[in-house]
Amino acid sequence: xLQKKKPKYFLISYIAPAFIMYSxxxxxxxxxxxxxxxxxxxxxxxxxxxxxxxxxxxxxxxPYKEKFLNVLKNNTIYFxxxxxxxxxxxxxxxxxxxxxxxxxxxxxxxxxxxxxxSAVVVGFVFKMILNPVWGIWDIMLNNIGLGCLIRxxxxxxxxxxxxxxxxxxxxxxGIPVIFFTAGIDSISTDLIEASRIDGxxxxxxxxxxxxxxxxxxxGIVSILTFVGNFSxxxxxxxxxxxYGNPELSTDVFGSLFYRTTFGSQxxxxxxxxxxxxxxxxxxxxxxxxxxxIQSFSKRxx
Numbered sequence: 001x002l003q004k005k006k007p008k009y010f011l012i013s014y015i016a017p018a019f020i021m022y023s024x025x026x027x028x029x030x031x032x033x034x035x036x037x038x039x040x041x042x043x044x045x046x047x048x049x050x051x052x053x054x055x056x057x058x059x060x061x062x063p064y065k066e067k068f069l070n071v072l073k074n075n076t077i078y079f080x081x082x083x084x085x086x087x088x089x090x091x092x093x094x095x096x097x098x099x100x101x102x103x104x105x106x107x108x109x110x111x112x113x114x115x116x117x118s119a120v121v122v123g124f125v126f127k128m129i130l131n132p133v134w135g136i137w138d139i140m141l142n143n144i145g146l147g148c149l150i151r152x153x154x155x156x157x158x159x160x161x162x163x164x165x166x167x168x169x170x171x172x173x174g175i176p177v178i179f180f181t182a183g184i185d186s187i188s189t190d191l192i193e194a195s196r197i198d199g200x201x202x203x204x205x206x207x208x209x210x211x212x213x214x215x216x217x218x219g220i221v222s223i224l225t226f227v228g229n230f231s232x233x234x235x236x237x238x239x240x241x242x243y244g245n246p247e248l249s250t251d252v253f254g255s256l257f258y259r260t261t262f263g264s265q266x267x268x269x270x271x272x273x274x275x276x277x278x279x280x281x282x283x284x285x286x287x288x289x290x291x292x293i294q295s296f297s298k299r300x301x
Contacts, residue, residue, distance in 0.1 A: 030283055036276035046273040054277040064274075068281075070248055071256045078165050078252060079229040086169035087221055090176025095206060097177070098184040108181060115174030122171045123238025130154055130163070154239060157249035164250055168235050172228065176221045183214035219297025226289045230282065233258070253282050 037054055039046035058064045093111055097104045114122070129137050130153040138150045153163050187210065195205055211218075233254030236242075242258045244251025258264075261275030 030280075033276045033283070034280045036273055037280045038273075039276075040271070040273040042270075044270075044272055046271075050273070054274050055281075058274065058277055058281070067248075067251070067256060068278075071244075071251050071253050074161055074244075074250065075230055075232075075252050077161060078168075078232065079226060081162060081165035082169045082172075082229050083222065083225050085166060086172055087176045087218075087225060089169070090173055090221075091180050091218075093173075093177050094180030094184055095210065097181055108177070111177045112174030114171050117171070119171060119234035120238045122167065123235045126167045127154065127239045155246055157247045160240065160246060161250050164235060164239060167239070168229070168232065171235065172225075175224060179217050179221050180214060183217040184210055187213050215297065219293060222293050222297070223290050226293060227286055230286050230289065253278065257282070 036046060038051055039048060040050045040054065041048040058068050093107075097107050097111075129135050132138065132152055132155070137153070141147055141150055151159060154160050191209065192205065195209055200208070230253060232252055236250055236252055236255055237258075240250045240255075242255045242264060244255055257275055257278050260278055261270055261272055263270035
């Protein structure tokens with residue numbers, strides 16, 4: 001007896017819940033934000049239609065243009081540091097873990113623990129660690145004879161952003177470790193053993209076997225890193241507040257959006273329309289970056 005073919009709507013019933021959830025919590029807020037970017041006025045619901053005036057203001061008028069270019073520069077630097085530190089170290093750790101050394105399962109769990117912590121808690125703890133008066137980091141440097149390296153880690157505009165990026169990389173190190181470990185574990189052991197029999201060195205194995213075969217995973221991790229860093233807020237907020245201290249050197253899109261949309265203690269005037277404009281530009285930047293990374297990753301594959 002032939003099995004009766006199930007109608008197409010049977011498959012749709014599986015897709016519909018996810019599609020509805022995605023539309024409600026992702027698509028609708030983005031569309032609403034783009035709509036609000038065309039309006040201006042006080043309160044949380046601007047009613048004066050101004051067209052693209054908010055975009056013109058953000059790109060051409062002082063001080064909006066200067067603030068926008070500053071956060072764009074800061075976010076780019078922030079992303080590059082996190083990309084290199086987080087994913088580079090994550091790849092090295094994943095390769096070491098998959099060497100089948102003793103205790104490798106324990107280290108897989110250990111490296112993911114920071115990622116399981118709240119970003120606000122991580123930021124607060126590191127702010128205490130780096131405190132110039134009682135912070136354990138400066139005390140440790142003094143005790144091992146490296147007191148000359150002590151700096152005002154969060155008060156020096158030349159290094160504050162880099163410090164935040166390193167803290168972010170530490171917090172999210174578990175994500176690339178898990179992804180890369182899974183990718184390396186999926187590589188055929190016969191292929192690895194054959195290369196070793198042929199005399200391929202460890203570095204040759206990494207370059208010619210591991211990296212090419214996990215290229216799609218590297219692309220996915222890069223996308224997650226890009227999206228996460230260009231929408232970063234929690235670490236910056238918990239360590240440097242929403243004011244981009246010191247001297248706006250740690251100001252990023254998330255903190256500028258917060259001050260613009262909801263106001264601040266310094267400037268109690270909020271501008272939801274301009275904040276929506278900023279978030280719309282953030283979306284365009286993130287979407288463009290994701291498409292570029294995907295295109296580059298596919299070419300590598």
